Amino acid sequence: MRETLRALRLGQVSLVIAPRAEVEAARPDWEGRLYYVIPESGVPALVRVVAITATAGEPGSDAAARFAEHVRSSEVLTAAKLHTRWEPVGPWDEGRLPDDFELDRPWTTYPLAVDLAVDSGDVWLERWNRDVRGRGK
Numbered sequence: 001m002r003e004t005l006r007a008l009r010l011g012q013v014s015l016v017i018a019p020r021a022e023v024e025a026a027r028p029d030w031e032g033r034l035y036y037v038i039p040e041s042g043v044p045a046l047v048r049v050v051a052i053t054a055t056a057g058e059p060g061s062d063a064a065a066r067f068a069e070h071v072r073s074s075e076v077l078t079a080a081k082l083h084t085r086w087e088p089v090g091p092w093d094e095g096r097l098p099d100d101f102e103l104d105r106p107w108t109t110y111p112l113a114v115d116l117a118v119d120s121g122d123v124w125l126e127r128w129n130r131d132v133r134g135r136g137k
Helices: 002-009 020-030 061-071 074-085 114-131
Strands: none
Touching (some): 020 074
16 A cells, blocks of 8 residues: 555556545645545445543543544554455464465556547446446445
């Protein structure tokens, strides 16, 4: 992920697909210049929401603010992502991953074919809307 965001910063790519938790963790380093869009339909999405209503100065408002900050922390977002994206099956003790779980080579960042996306985008969206969107309902 770090290499992908580096390529984005250097202008080598103009779009990346990345886990929301990792983008959120990287946002402070981008000084407000890193944005993302969450698809609303057509793809599987896991949405988790925490809502807390507390008036400043009221009993419990400080604890509510600390809890909200904790839930948005990189550690919690990463743990939620890992828990919802991969479930260990087998005799793994204490949630340890198998030794051969990691890739044997680093991730490769590929350039984005912007011209192809511009030329084919309408056709792709039409096919997506016709063949994929809404089928999960």
